[in-house]
Amino acid sequence: MSMLGTVAKQLKNHPALIPLFIFIGGGTTMSILYLGRLALRNPDVCWDRTNNPEPWNKMEANQQYKLFTINTDYSKLKKDRPDF
Structure with missing residues (x-):
């Protein structure tokens, strides 16, 4: 059986x-x-290190990658890091 x-x-x-x-x-x-x-x-995960070594640096300040957020409007956030 x-x-x-x-x-x-x-x-x-x-x-x-x-x-x-x-x-x-x-x-x-x-x-x-x-x-x-x-x-x-997730932007912290990189499957192809040769063509895209640091994908988290290419994210805009107003991009949301969390599953859900409480009381956060990503469209109004300002970029607080320098351009690469």
């Missing part, structure tokens, strides 16, 4: 475990998606 068949048999005998599997699966999915977003969208 396969592992999936064993789990299905247990869920038929104990239906109270179904929400546990749903929440664990949902949490795992959300954490994998967030880690993927961090790896692909």
Whole structure:
């Protein structure tokens, strides 16, 4: 009997475990998606050091890269660092 068949048999005998599997699966999915977003969208991560060695220096002052911010309007921020 396969592992999936064993789990299905247990869920038929104990239906109270179904929400546990749903929440664990949902949490795992959300954490994998967030880690993927961090790896692909975060300016601190650089996958190609030869063509783009310091991508964080190319960000404008009004660019938002956080997932969410509270009481911050990025369109009104001024650039506080010199141009490169």
